[in-house]
Amino acid sequence: MPSPGSYxxxxxxxxxxxxxxxxxxxxxxxxxGVYLFSGNERFLLDYYVDEIIKTALKDDKSGLNLARFEGxxxxxxxIDACDTYPVFSDRKVVLVRKSNLLAAKKKAASKQDxxxxxEGFGExxxxxxxNEPAAGSKAQEALREYIPNMPETTCLVMMxxxxxxxxxxxxxxxxxxxxxxxxxLSEEELFNWVVKGFRQSKKTIHPDAVHYLIAISDPDMYSxxxxxxxxxxxxxxxxxxxxxxxRAVATVTIKSMIFDLMDAVAARDRAKAMxxxxxxxxxxxxxxKILAMISKQTGEILKLRLMMDRHIPSSRISRYLPGKHxxxxxxxxxxxxxxxxAFLAGFLKKCSECDYAWKTGKMSPRLSxxxxxSNL
Numbered sequence: 001m002p003s004p005g006s007y008x009x010x011x012x013x014x015x016x017x018x019x020x021x022x023x024x025x026x027x028x029x030x031x032x033g034v035y036l037f038s039g040n041e042r043f044l045l046d047y048y049v050d051e052i053i054k055t056a057l058k059d060d061k062s063g064l065n066l067a068r069f070e071g072x073x074x075x076x077x078x079i080d081a082c083d084t085y086p087v088f089s090d091r092k093v094v095l096v097r098k099s100n101l102l103a104a105k106k107k108a109a110s111k112q113d114x115x116x117x118x119e120g121f122g123e124x125x126x127x128x129x130x131n132e133p134a135a136g137s138k139a140q141e142a143l144r145e146y147i148p149n150m151p152e153t154t155c156l157v158m159m160x161x162x163x164x165x166x167x168x169x170x171x172x173x174x175x176x177x178x179x180x181x182x183x184x185l186s187e188e189e190l191f192n193w194v195v196k197g198f199r200q201s202k203k204t205i206h207p208d209a210v211h212y213l214i215a216i217s218d219p220d221m222y223s224x225x226x227x228x229x230x231x232x233x234x235x236x237x238x239x240x241x242x243x244x245x246x247r248a249v250a251t252v253t254i255k256s257m258i259f260d261l262m263d264a265v266a267a268r269d270r271a272k273a274m275x276x277x278x279x280x281x282x283x284x285x286x287x288x289k290i291l292a293m294i295s296k297q298t299g300e301i302l303k304l305r306l307m308m309d310r311h312i313p314s315s316r317i318s319r320y321l322p323g324k325h326x327x328x329x330x331x332x333x334x335x336x337x338x339x340x341x342a343f344l345a346g347f348l349k350k351c352s353e354c355d356y357a358w359k360t361g362k363m364s365p366r367l368s369x370x371x372x373x374s375n376l
Contacts, residue, residue: 018180018181022035025178026055031055033155033176034173035049035155035179036102036158036163036170036177036178036179036180037049037159037160037179038162039180039181039182040184040220041184041220042220043220043222044185045159049095049157049159052155056092057089057093060089062088064089065086065089066093067084067093068095069081069096069099071099072100073099073101075101078094078143082154083154085153086153091154092154093156093157094154094155096156098159100161101137101143101160102158102162102163102169103162103164104162104166105137140167140168143169147172147173147177184219185219185221187214191207191211193224194213195210197228201232205240205241206241209241209245211327212246212327213246213250214325215325216253216256227249234249252283253283254290258294258297260272260276261273261276262298262301262331263331263334265347269376270375270376277369277370277373281366281369287365287368288365290369295348295351295352298344299348300321301332301339302345302348303320304321304332305340307320308337354371355368
């Protein structure tokens, strides 16, 4: 697999600069005392945290100089761990995950709320997240005061789901360390990463296969990596990977099946549409989610068909559907070419009627979905 360190995500300029600073520090070994990581791309976050640990501890495999904390923590024990000097090593790493120490504080419940006891809470009690420090948390303040005086031999690494940049603790971390925020990669970056992953296994993959794999997969790199491993195993010694290979072994998801379902709708093939609907329901996806995806896809196909009817050039059409994956846009175009605007408008109306039918209790969700395809 390719090293994720050479790829960035869609970030603000300052976030990109922070990542560049981190890469330079990893290269020279001159680490900061404290690092904060946040964002939804866990693959890259885990990668950079592992690189910090490797750089700080070098060849130390004993585990004596790596302390781990997760969830709600006792800040005194955390500070004690940071104060403890490394054993036969120049540095020690203290890793903190999901402590919620940097999350925004919840507002206290209003007096009116307190007077109405909620299920599971006694009268007068206010709800707060289990891992969230109480308002005016002493833990936050203690850590904020400690960080500037932390031993130079300690590297504190925090991975948090929620970060309140207004907090005093965050400002202290920002002053004395580095904050890396990493969201999902762009489609272009994922494309390059997938291609490089196959290349490192001495394989080439067709661009259509890459686009399809990204379009049907969850956007996180862990999911994509698992799919790449499966495809590599499936193709064996064969060098070239095709779209059919990806279709044969990629995890079946509602995202992958919606294209086939809408192909059947465009062809007005009732039997195939019902078969794909059964397959989607077998994935235990909620009927509401399936209908929402069908409605959205139909609306986008109709939008494309109307633009085609107005003879708008394809170079301009893409501007009206910004952010669409190339594979998705191509499939929408193919389906629009096989349909007419009157049929699509009527089918979209049926989607709305289907939604109304089960919300008013006239039909079960499954029956209303089946009725949607009954007159294709």
